[in-house]
């Protein structure tokens with residue numbers, strides 16, 4: 001019974017929507033062997049207890065793109081079920097003039113204008129985020 005409850009619990013995920021002054025958003029590509037392999041995503045990952053959401057955001061951002069988020073604001077919190085798991089995404093937005101980032105995990109990385117994100121192969125959970133960014 002408790003195992004069942006555990007399996008149904010959404011994984012807590014933090015993601016960073018990093019936007020530069022041209023309205024471009026940073027996307028990184030999910031690596032082979034991972035859930036949603038090959039999809040483009042916002043940098044982020046699982047929250048590790050006992051860290052707070054903001055601590056997790058900072059850790060994931062530094063780990064993946066060597067970037068210290070400045071004044072992140074919560075854009076949306078959403079839950080999405082994939083066939084094999086449910087995630088709760090805590091989506092933070094950061095606006096920065098000309099952010100310097102580095103792909104620490106050798107993942108592919110692109111800047112893509114926010115008005116054109118619908119042409120990119122993104123996880124289904126991200127559709128709501130794209131719509132919000134273009135409101």
Ligand SMILES: Nc1nc2c([nH]c(=O)n2[C@H]2C[C@H](O)[C@@H](COP(=O)(O)OP(=O)(O)OP(=O)(O)O)O2)c(=O)[nH]1
Pocket residue numbers: 013014015034035036040041042043044045046087089123124125126
């Ligand atoms: N980072 C990120 N994950 C997303 C996005 N959209 C979305 O549905 N997800 C999902 C995919 C994964 O199931 C989950 C992130 O978990 P993950 O396994 O990549 O987390 P992690 O970076 O801690 O990975 P790992 O250390 O366990 O390999 O959230 C997004 O825009 N960014």
